Amino acid sequence: MNTDSLRDDLLSLVGFLLTSAQGLNHEPIDYGTFRLLDASGRVLEIMHKYDLGDAFTAQLQAQINEKRFGSMSSESLEPFLQHVILQYAAEIKRRLDNQN
Amino acid sequence: METWQTISTRRSIREFTNEPVPLQSIQKMLTAASMAASGGNMQAWSFLVVQDPLRLQMLGALAPGIIGKPQAVFVLCIDISQENPEKDPWLFQYMSMSLGAAMQNLLLTAHDLGLGACPVASFHQKAVQVLLNIPEHMLPFLLVAAGFPKYKPEAPARKELNQFCFAESWGKPL
Numbered sequence: 001m002n003t004d005s006l007r008d009d010l011l012s013l014v015g016f017l018l019t020s021a022q023g024l025n026h027e028p029i030d031y032g033t034f035r036l037l038d039a040s041g042r043v044l045e046i047m048h049k050y051d052l053g054d055a056f057t058a059q060l061q062a063q064i065n066e067k068r069f070g071s072m073s074s075e076s077l078e079p080f081l082q083h084v085i086l087q088y089a090a091e092i093k094r095r096l097d098n099q100n
Numbered sequence: 101m102e103t104w105q106t107i108s109t110r111r112s113i114r115e116f117t118n119e120p121v122p123l124q125s126i127q128k129m130l131t132a133a134s135m136a137a138s139g140g141n142m143q144a145w146s147f148l149v150v151q152d153p154l155r156l157q158m159l160g161a162l163a164p165g166i167i168g169k170p171q172a173v174f175v176l177c178i179d180i181s182q183e184n185p186e187k188d189p190w191l192f193q194y195m196s197m198s199l200g201a202a203m204q205n206l207l208l209t210a211h212d213l214g215l216g217a218c219p220v221a222s223f224h225q226k227a228v229q230v231l232l233n234i235p236e237h238m239l240p241f242l243l244v245a246a247g248f249p250k251y252k253p254e255a256p257a258r259k260e261l262n263q264f265c266f267a268e269s270w271g272k273p274l
Contacts, residue, residue, distance in 0.1 A: 070253055
């Protein structure tokens with residue numbers, strides 16, 4: 001693993017989180033939801049770049065990217081988030097069961 | 101591309117391929133921006149283009165509004181040294197409106213050249229100034245992320261004209 005590159009990627013992520021936190025003080029409230037969704041996509045991207053992903057994370061990333069890169073709309077992200085969170089919960093439960 | 105076709109088919113593009121943006125395209129986009137309507141012909145603007153990959157990554161870290169990985173980012177600045185709040189408190193508004201017109205010319209020209217672009221207002225102005233050595237009197241006001249589009253998004257819903265356009269008197273339909 002190229003640790004220099006990983007350090008740069010994580011440092012960029014920290015910058016994104018800090019500037020998001022500051023910007024959200026005066027941005028529309030929906031932007032907060034979107035920024036966290038975007039951050040999730042960025043974390044998954046880093047995982048895949050450094051071969052830390054798998055089929056589940058790839059599929060999760062694809063779903064998130066569809067929302068990240070699509071047209072901005074007034075459509076609520078709530079149903080989508082509920083859907084992927086339940087998928088996520090089922091997956092971590094499956095992983096937990098496999099460990100036991 | 102015909103003007104109407106360019107206007108009506110432009111989309112905000114947030115995901116880009118790895119293909120670099122040719123210098124000729126950059127120059128044409130900047131020229132188009134510089135030809136925008138400018139209040140009092142002040143042209144109180146400066147444009148800075150970032151294409152270096154590492155600098156783009158760091159700029160992205162200071163600009164949460166940049167979602168994907170653009171191959172070029174245009175930093176559109178307002179020359180606030182031309183402001184005179186005591187004499188003309190409205191001047192900043194004129195300058196920012198002019199910059200908006202320049203941005204639209206840039207977006208349309210990008211689309212006309214087969215590129216995709218997206219305006220970005222969510223970024224930390226001071227931090228971007230520091231990162232890119234932008235002088236104090238040049239306020240980074242808007243960013244435009246650009247590159248070759250990875251895909252073309254569907255057109256988002258737009259309001260019907262009769263919802264917000266009137267003729268002669270407010271509320272009277274066209």
